[in-house]
Amino acid sequence: MSGAYSALQLVRNALTGHRGWPKAWRSPQPRPAYDVVIIGGGGHGLATAYYLARNHGVRNVAVLEKGWIGGGNTGRNTTIVRSDYYYPESAAFFDRSVTLYEGLSQDLNFNVMFSQRGMLTIGHSRGEMDFRRKLVNGMRLNGIDLEMVDEAQARAMCPLLNPSPSARYPILGGMVQRRAGTVRHDAVVWGYARAADRLGVDIIQNCAVTGVRRDPVSGAVTGVETTRGLIGAGKVGLAVAGHSSVVAAMAGFRLPLRSYALQAFVSEPLKPVLDMVVSSSVLNIYVSQSDKGGLVLGGNLDPYASYAQRGNPPTMEAVLSGLIEMIPAFSRVRLLRQWAGIVDYAHDSSPVLGLSPVANFFLNCGWGGGGFKAIPAGGETFAHTVATGQPHPLIKAFSLDRFRDQALVDEAAAAGIEH
Numbered sequence: 001m002s003g004a005y006s007a008l009q010l011v012r013n014a015l016t017g018h019r020g021w022p023k024a025w026r027s028p029q030p031r032p033a034y035d036v037v038i039i040g041g042g043g044h045g046l047a048t049a050y051y052l053a054r055n056h057g058v059r060n061v062a063v064l065e066k067g068w069i070g071g072g073n074t075g076r077n078t079t080i081v082r083s084d085y086y087y088p089e090s091a092a093f094f095d096r097s098v099t100l101y102e103g104l105s106q107d108l109n110f111n112v113m114f115s116q117r118g119m120l121t122i123g124h125s126r127g128e129m130d131f132r133r134k135l136v137n138g139m140r141l142n143g144i145d146l147e148m149v150d151e152a153q154a155r156a157m158c159p160l161l162n163p164s165p166s167a168r169y170p171i172l173g174g175m176v177q178r179r180a181g182t183v184r185h186d187a188v189v190w191g192y193a194r195a196a197d198r199l200g201v202d203i204i205q206n207c208a209v210t211g212v213r214r215d216p217v218s219g220a221v222t223g224v225e226t227t228r229g230l231i232g233a234g235k236v237g238l239a240v241a242g243h244s245s246v247v248a249a250m251a252g253f254r255l256p257l258r259s260y261a262l263q264a265f266v267s268e269p270l271k272p273v274l275d276m277v278v279s280s281s282v283l284n285i286y287v288s289q290s291d292k293g294g295l296v297l298g299g300n301l302d303p304y305a306s307y308a309q310r311g312n313p314p315t316m317e318a319v320l321s322g323l324i325e326m327i328p329a330f331s332r333v334r335l336l337r338q339w340a341g342i343v344d345y346a347h348d349s350s351p352v353l354g355l356s357p358v359a360n361f362f363l364n365c366g367w368g369g370g371g372f373k374a375i376p377a378g379g380e381t382f383a384h385t386v387a388t389g390q391p392h393p394l395i396k397a398f399s400l401d402r403f404r405d406q407a408l409v410d411e412a413a414a415a416g417i418e419h
């Protein structure tokens with residue numbers, strides 16, 4: 001088990017050539033059975049394991065990861081954290097997550113580098129400005145810190161915005177969330193992994209789940225088949241993002257989700273030029289500058305369902321032309337890397353959280369392109385749900401039953417965002 005990080009530890013290890021640091025987490029052999037098995041070692045799986053141990057005293061827990069922890073979407077995302085959601089259910093959940101992120105470095109004893117640099121979403125027409133004003137008013141009624149800014153204020157925040165009065169997509173102002181920002185994605189994974197490991201959770205990498213065992217009489221889940229053998233489980237939590245439908249099929253049911261590639265891009269490193277997140281829903285582009293100086297860009301999903309984790313050139317072209325329309329000064333910046341992750345969407349663009357049709361098998365999925373910001377609240381509420389067998393009050397609206405009951409939480413339509 002690793003000791004707590006502190007200034008004293010830093011000094012002590014500096015004096016001994018940094019050879020004495022303990023491993024951040026163990027690599028244990030899987031035990032024959034656990035009280036809880038979480039499938040998927042991304043941010044949600046690891047956070048769930050941590051809160052199960054810390055908040056509920058459930059420590060006989062394994063997180064099974066088919067590759068390496070954080071190798072899925074959590075390590076591939078563009079790290080934007082915000083809570084500008086429209087419906088009260090979404091606002092309460094995602095704002096809880098921002099609040100947890102604000103204290104996460106202290107909580108985990110691991111610097112997750114939350115930079116609350118603010119996020120500006122541009123308005124390009126009078127119609128869009130009216131729409132954004134409606135959103136901002138609704139979100140403020142939900143207690144979220146959104147505000148409208150006019151053109152001069154938007155340009156003061158981001159002087160590089162397209163200065164041309166005859167731009168095809170003129171800049172009229174926008175909406176700002178000042179508590180929004182970016183968090184270092186790897187640090188979130190490593191911080192939760194280390195903290196969960198210290199509480200006794202087994203993190204087992206290179207262990208793919210290949211089947212789900214159920215009791216032939218009751219139908220309840222009894223364990224999982226893996227590439228490292230059969231592992232018994234009192235309860236199983238699903239947290240595999242883009243592969244949720246695949247694992248649900250192993251348990252014998254279907255989910256109302258589709259999986260798509262979502263791409264991201266990073267440029268060569270630049271000196272500091274952009275100190276907030278800037279986005280445009282019309283141009284389908286968002287950009288921030290990383291601590292290393294690269295511009296981190298994203299846009300829309302690839303337009304067809306696929307498990308091919310590579311993306312395609314037309315989406316790349318759309319994102320880059322949107323960026324150059326919004327900030328023409330970036331037209332000569334060179335692109336360094338491009339990648340994709342597989343994300344899973346429900347048709348109301350809200351997550352699916354809670355109970356499943358199989359007893360003792362729980363769902364944490366449907367995050368689409370927006371689940372990184374939700375990791376702390378997702379882990380906290382999912383741990384409560386797994387531990388108690390009852391959905392946490394903050395996630396009741398996101399149950400699988402909402403599709404049966406026609407009680408969708410349609411954030412795509414309401415907030416004009418896909419996630």
Ligand SMILES: Cc1cc2nc3c(=O)[nH]c(=O)nc-3n(C[C@H](O)[C@H](O)[C@H](O)COP(=O)(O)OP(=O)(O)OC[C@H]3O[C@@H](n4cnc5c(N)ncnc54)[C@H](O)[C@@H]3O)c2cc1C
Nearest residue numbers: 040042043044066072073074077078080209341371372373
């Ligand atoms: C390009 C891109 C940009 C994004 N940008 C943002 C953003 O700016 N802000 C934001 O909030 N969200 C963003 N997202 C979404 C966010 O990354 C995800 O919603 C979030 O990381 C999901 O976390 P997770 O733990 O559920 O999934 P993951 O991190 O994908 O973890 C799931 C894990 O399950 C493992 N797994 C799969 N099948 C099995 C199996 N059979 N057995 C064992 N393990 C298995 C995978 O290997 C994976 O490591 C983005 C996503 C992408 C792809």
